[in-house]
Amino acid sequence: MILRTTHTRLGAGIVAGLAACALAVSASPASANMDDGWVRGYDTYVGDWGDEGELYRDAGPFGHVSTSNAVCLWQRVLWAEGAKKTQLAGKPSFTTSDINGVFDYDTYYATADLQRTWRIGVDTRVGKTTFGRADNQLSKTGGSTDRGKTLYLKYDGASHDFNLRRNTEGKYLFQDADGDWRQAGYDYRTCG
Incomplete structure (x- = not known):
């Protein structure tokens, strides 16, 4: 018993x-990743982008091409870093007019250029390593890192800076070429 x-x-x-x-x-x-649908973070902003989904373009006419506001955010980073968008002589830098939300060949080549510059291995995909490296350039300009509070940030690029904010739901927002705030999401494209 x-x-x-x-x-x-x-x-x-x-x-x-x-x-x-x-x-x-x-x-x-x-975890804030592509399955969540948003570029998102919580608490401290350090490392927020290190768990994001992949943005990329497959080779060939029928390969995958990422198209979204998350791509627009990445293209803002390419512009801020002064990444070169072609393999041709003269190598023009990525411009704000190149921000269209489509992982086109200019984005592909500029991503490769930035990965070379950052010495993180060139695979032309924007995922945990590349997006994660980009968030090293974020600095707090205002607000709060507490959950449910808005956080204001600046991306400090090699050539340009731009402002971002993380809203009360942890979603990242950036300004498009017209100055309108856009949420960085994977499932839609309203920028460009």
């Missing part, structure tokens, strides 16, 4: 422990 009671208590303790672990895991914040 004592053995059966001990086993019952032990089993109940294990079940309670597993339930507590499950609740703790479900209460932790979701």
Whole structure:
């Protein structure tokens, strides 16, 4: 009888422990990535972009081409860094008129140029390593890093700076060429 009671208590303790672990895991914040639909972050802004989805262009006429406001945000970074958008002589820099939300060949070549400059390995894809490196250039200009509060940031590029904000839901916003604020999302394109 004592053995059966001990086993019952032990089993109940294990079940309670597993339930507590499950609740703790479900209460932790979701990772901000492409599945979430937004370029998003929480708490401190350091490392916010290191868990984002991939933006890229496959080679060939029928390959994948990322098209979204997240691409527009990346193109703002290329402009701010003065990335070169072609392999041709003269190598013109990425301009604000190139910000269209389409991971076109100018974006492809400028991404490769910036990856070379940053010495992070050239794969022409903007994912955890490349996006993560870009958020090293963010600095706080105002607001709060507390959840549910708006945070104001500046991207400090090699050639240009631009302002961003992280809204109360943790979503990043940037200004388009007309000065309108756009949310950096993966599932739609309203910039460009």
